[in-house]
Amino acid sequence: MSLIVLDHLEKSYGTIPALRDLSLQVPEGCLYGLLGPNGAGKTTTLRILATLLAPDLGHVRIAGLDGLKDQREIRRLIGYVAQEVAIDKILTGRELLVLQGDLYHLRPKQRNQRIDELIEMLGMDPWIDRRCGTYSGGMRRRLDLAAGLLHRPQLLILDEPTVGLDIESRAVIWNVLRDLRDQGTTVLLSTHYLEEVEALADRMAIIDAGAVIAEGTPNDLKKRLGGDRVTLRVREFSNEQEAETIRDLLEPLDGIQNIVINRSQGHSLNLVVDGEQVLPRLRLCLEEAGLPVFALAQSRPSLDDVYLQATGRTLMDAELAIAGQRDPKQERKQAMR
Amino acid sequence: MTTPHLQIDANQASSRGALTELIQETTALTRRLFVQLKRRPSTLIAGVLQPLIWLILFGALFSKAPEGLLPGGMSYGRFLGAGVIVFTAFSGALNAGLPVMFDREFGFLNRLLVAPLRSRSSIVFASVIYITTLSLVQSLAIMFTAALLGYGWPGAGGLLLVLFTLLLLVFAVTALSLGLAFALPGHIELIAVIFVANLPLLFASTALAPLSFMPVWMGWLAALNPLTFAIEPIRAAYAGPLDLSVVLLDAPYGPVTGQTCLLVLTVLTVGLFLLIRPLLNRKLS
Numbered sequence: 001m002s003l004i005v006l007d008h009l010e011k012s013y014g015t016i017p018a019l020r021d022l023s024l025q026v027p028e029g030c031l032y033g034l035l036g037p038n039g040a041g042k043t044t045t046l047r048i049l050a051t052l053l054a055p056d057l058g059h060v061r062i063a064g065l066d067g068l069k070d071q072r073e074i075r076r077l078i079g080y081v082a083q084e085v086a087i088d089k090i091l092t093g094r095e096l097l098v099l100q101g102d103l104y105h106l107r108p109k110q111r112n113q114r115i116d117e118l119i120e121m122l123g124m125d126p127w128i129d130r131r132c133g134t135y136s137g138g139m140r141r142r143l144d145l146a147a148g149l150l151h152r153p154q155l156l157i158l159d160e161p162t163v164g165l166d167i168e169s170r171a172v173i174w175n176v177l178r179d180l181r182d183q184g185t186t187v188l189l190s191t192h193y194l195e196e197v198e199a200l201a202d203r204m205a206i207i208d209a210g211a212v213i214a215e216g217t218p219n220d221l222k223k224r225l226g227g228d229r230v231t232l233r234v235r236e237f238s239n240e241q242e243a244e245t246i247r248d249l250l251e252p253l254d255g256i257q258n259i260v261i262n263r264s265q266g267h268s269l270n271l272v273v274d275g276e277q278v279l280p281r282l283r284l285c286l287e288e289a290g291l292p293v294f295a296l297a298q299s300r301p302s303l304d305d306v307y308l309q310a311t312g313r314t315l316m317d318a319e320l321a322i323a324g325q326r327d328p329k330q331e332r333k334q335a336m337r
Numbered sequence: 338m339t340t341p342h343l344q345i346d347a348n349q350a351s352s353r354g355a356l357t358e359l360i361q362e363t364t365a366l367t368r369r370l371f372v373q374l375k376r377r378p379s380t381l382i383a384g385v386l387q388p389l390i391w392l393i394l395f396g397a398l399f400s401k402a403p404e405g406l407l408p409g410g411m412s413y414g415r416f417l418g419a420g421v422i423v424f425t426a427f428s429g430a431l432n433a434g435l436p437v438m439f440d441r442e443f444g445f446l447n448r449l450l451v452a453p454l455r456s457r458s459s460i461v462f463a464s465v466i467y468i469t470t471l472s473l474v475q476s477l478a479i480m481f482t483a484a485l486l487g488y489g490w491p492g493a494g495g496l497l498l499v500l501f502t503l504l505l506l507v508f509a510v511t512a513l514s515l516g517l518a519f520a521l522p523g524h525i526e527l528i529a530v531i532f533v534a535n536l537p538l539l540f541a542s543t544a545l546a547p548l549s550f551m552p553v554w555m556g557w558l559a560a561l562n563p564l565t566f567a568i569e570p571i572r573a574a575y576a577g578p579l580d581l582s583v584v585l586l587d588a589p590y591g592p593v594t595g596q597t598c599l600l601v602l603t604v605l606t607v608g609l610f611l612l613i614r615p616l617l618n619r620k621l622s
Contacts, residue, residue, distance in 0.1 A: 050451050052450055052451060072453050072454075073453075075453035080451045082447065084444055086443060086445045088373070088445060090372070090373050090376050090377060091373075095369075095372065098365075099366075099368075099369055100452070102365030103366075103449065103454060105361055105362070105453070105455075147448075335447070336441055337441055337446050337450060337620060
């Protein structure tokens, strides 16, 4: 049973495309992760779900409601925790939660009870009555989460919830999210941290350049890759020509499923192999060809490999590549209404 | 694919009436603005201090001006009083858009837009209520000071007229300021517009000097300036018995009665709100 159905979404900010053809379904009661580098379209997707933006093309359905026609009903069901915490520096945390409660039309008694509940759940008691302007990043994030949970939403949407947080705050939030999912809330979060998706997600989708390029449970995605990973470096930094030569040399070997040249890691080779017998065969082949071996390592497939397979580069490198192109001023403008 | 079961939670108060919800959200948003004011009273104080200085200094500047220079033989202090009162309300209302602009810039508006507000007009209502209260309080402070300085006090009927006129002006200028807050890209641009608009509008009105003092071109400007249409009725309210059919302004295009002044202000207010409505709908929907 899908709580969220996104159907061929397209969205551009002026001339800048953000979503090209994004389709996704999120089952009810699932903790769903959207993985991708910054600039992939995760924030745009979440903003559309939170009814802040309308897609240029495509359909959005949440709990059977239409994303464009039933916006107020949708807003009652969802809680949204944005990437940048928007708080009012001069109010106290409690005052912000009271305001939030009123905006969601909670009756005062229930509102106050719920606020006390959340203060305890998120450990906010020592500082909740201080002004928001005095809060650290972790405190702000917890307050923002509390604000999103105040009205007991059926769907909680979080955009990069643990960016820039210390380990303790991150652990607190992870536990809260898991508890929510256990109690039946559907949680959708976007992240560019592999370990976050690994630790939390029941299901996940990899988003790159405005479209979903892989979808499933983390384990399925890894299994789908099949085989083990071998990383081979004949020297610390190689080049395209040498990498291609070695690839052509090794490909016909027994037990080698696939070889990808990792251009962003010194043109090393990432091989997908069947089992452990392949390593000695590899070494022998390289020795016979007179090639040195700088590093040779084998591991089970990881999410990084899933990402690499799907996009042709590692997550970190995708981020670095995009980082240079992003304009913080542009993004501020996109977020501003 | 079947529709997932919607959990109706006791906390999801969808059973409350539309009006209750509207009042609840408007009250909450208004309360926030007043809490901000309470903790950062500089807006209130600056809004009173500046006109106060104008009133005292300008009044003293022309205190020895020859009698009979001004129409009706009134003292310059009394003449100026009406101008400064309107200036206070005008300046206060012109800043109405600033909190909204900051909310736009720092993402707080997005928080409001994600919430299931009964109507997004409550955002506008809250701003209007807040600024109106603030401007009227500031204007009353100036009126009390003017009284202390011996510049007079309107009678009971006159007081109602003063408050009504100020209300109209504040509504009109608030609409303008909110429109600018949504149309301009940032707070720097908004502050620049407010800064540039403030003083010239004051000078090109009858706040500081009567029409008869001005050259023809300036007379035209002043006679078309909305501030003038607020100043003259208030000046009349201070002058004595209330009669709105009396000509208050000898404009270059013809005589203007008190009734006409109020009519012009009303039309202006309604017109400005209608003007900004499509912009607000676009930004808030």
